[in-house]
Amino acid sequence: MQNNTFSIAVLGAGNIGSAVLARLKELDNKILDIELKKVLVKDQTKNRDLDEGIITTNFEEILNDGSIDLAIEVLGGIEPGKEYIKALLSKGKAVITANKDIIADCGPELIRIAQENNTCLYFEAAVAAGIPVLKPLIESLRGEELTRVLGIINGTSNYILTSMEEGNSYEDALSAAKSLGYAEPDPSNDIDGIDAKFKAMILSLLCFGVSPKNEAVFTEGISKITKEDFEWASRLNKTIKLVAQIDSDKEGFNARVHPVLIDKKHPLASIRGALNAVVAEGDKINQLVFSGPGAGAEPTASSIIGDVLSACHQLSSDQSNWYPLREYKGKIKSFDDVESSMFIRLSVKDQPGVLAKIAGTFGENNVSIESVIQEGRGETAELVIITHDAKEKDLSSSVGTIKALSVVDDIDSIIRVYSD
Ligand SMILES: NC(=O)c1ccc[n+]([C@@H]2O[C@H](COP(=O)([O-])OP(=O)(O)OC[C@H]3O[C@@H](n4cnc5c(N)ncnc54)[C@H](OP(=O)(O)O)[C@@H]3O)[C@@H](O)[C@H]2O)c1
Structure with a gap:
């Protein structure tokens, strides 16, 4: 390294910003000599453990300070961070952000601006926060053709599912997640799979060169999962996880986020609590x-x-950190054409011919059945069916017809089964 003295600005001094500021202070100056020039905040009157002279509410002071080499964006939300990042990169300043919303929204554009201005853009913390997974995916594995990337990339929902696996109800697990600070007061982004979707969009870009549109990534959350589903999962030697899955095979590319029943031997099954994991296959x-x-x-x-x-x-090399992004040459597969196996739990009338009617409906829709378990409960019976892999559109039309059958009281749950 020719020069190891760098001037830095931090945009945001909240939860993450304060931790970053503390770490910058501790950094061994034999590795890097960092001068903290400015910290951008919204409210200058808040009490902070920072020299008053470096706190500002005026972004222009950072943008127009020619001595600042690098800015760390930890503001949260899309605006004004997105415009700030564009402006900084356009001036040749390096940018580091932890903001998945911004990268999912306009990652390719930001990377292009960094490349055009021979500067750096890093966002390791935007996916699976503390796991250094993006750098291996961007650099170490750049020469590999990946076929599948999947992950548990939302700690809140994994905490809730783990707690339910231990016997708690969804409501109790969610309220424990809130009191431990894992879930926000409005947890919908986490439990509805939106947060995982944004991270899946970033992984799609980095691992496959596809930047899927928000609405093209099928997303289903965990709020319909019940204790009974976990009891069934255990009987089948499986557990339930919210998984982001991105596939690229000869039939095309698809990215999706939904709960899956997954074999207990799969590496993702042992990821418990608020931990995350990303699996890359090729x-x-x-x-x-x-x-x-x-x-x-x-x-x-x-x-x-x-x-x-x-x-x-x-920065010392005066080159961008970005290799050309991967270019996807295959076709994009719509979720309707993705093949999944489904676990379906139904309450049905306990009378002869019910199973035949349901099996017939699946058959008419090109869906074959792998296994059936029926347990009588008096007037009604619980029927659990696991299908072989079938197209989502065929599974969905089977379910629509089965729901309307007079012998079916209710469809209690539908969960996709993960297959390798
Ligand atoms: N929490 C995690 O585990 C985690 C993990 C990975 C990534 N991230 C990402 O890290 C980022 C920061 O999250 P956080 O929890 O630190 O947020 P936070 O606690 O709400 O802090 C936001 C900071 O930005 C400042 N700010 C907000 N809007 C501003 C504006 N318009 N102008 C100037 N300053 C503004 C705030 O100023 P005041 O202090 O004056 O209010 C505050 O200091 C988010 O993008 C988040 O997704 C978080």
Whole structure:
């Protein structure tokens, strides 16, 4: 490294920003000599453990300070962070962000601006916060053709599902997640799969060169999962996880987020609590598993500090850190054409011919059945059916018809079964 003295600005001094500021202070100046020039906040009157002179509410002071080499964006939300990042990169300043919303929204554009201005853009903390997984995916595995990337990339929903696996109801698990600070007062982004969807969009871009539209990523959350589903999962030697799955095979590319019944032997089955994991698969690499803390100020700050070291090293070379992005040459597969196996639990009338009617409906829709378990409960019976892999559109029309059958009282749950 020719120059190891760098001037830095931090945009945001909240939960993550404060942890980053503390880590910057501790950084060994033999590795990097960092001068913290400015910290951007919204409310200058708040009490902070920072020299008054460096706090500002005026972004222009940072943008127009020619001595600032690098800015760390930890504001949250899309605006004004997105415009700030564009402006900084356009001036040739390196940017590090932890903001998945911005990268999912306009990652390719930001990477292009960084490339055009020979500067750096890093966002390791935007996916699986404390797990350094993006750098291996962008750099170490750039020469590999990946076939599948999947992950547990939302700690809140994984905490809730783990708690339900231990016997708690969804409501109790969610309220424990709130009181431990894992879930926000409005947890919908986490439990509805939206947060995982944004991260899946980033992984799609980095691993496959596809930037799917928000609405093209099928997304289903965990709010319909019940204790009974976990009892069934256990009987089948499986558990239930909210999984983001991105496939690229000869039939095309598809990214989706939904709960899956997954075999207890699969590496993702053992990811418990608020932990995250990302699995990358390819013909030459077989299967790589990255796991660790997917949230929290300290793990997130750790990824950001790693990015600061990489960016400062790269800045000395006056080149962008980005190789050309992968280019996807196949076709995009719509979710309707994705093949899944389904676990369907129904309450049905306990009378002869019911199973035949239901099996017949599946058959008419090109769906074959792998196994059936029927348990009588007096007037009604519980019927659990697992289908073979079939197209989502065929599974969905089977379910629509079965729901309307007079012998079916209710469809209690539908969960996709993960298959390797
Ligand atoms: N929490 C995690 O585990 C985690 C993990 C990975 C990534 N992230 C990402 O990290 C980012 C920061 O999250 P956080 O929890 O630290 O947020 P936060 O606690 O709400 O802090 C936001 C900070 O930005 C400042 N700010 C907000 N809007 C501003 C504006 N318009 N102008 C100037 N300053 C503004 C706030 O100023 P004031 O202090 O004056 O209010 C505050 O200091 C988010 O993008 C989040 O998704 C978080």
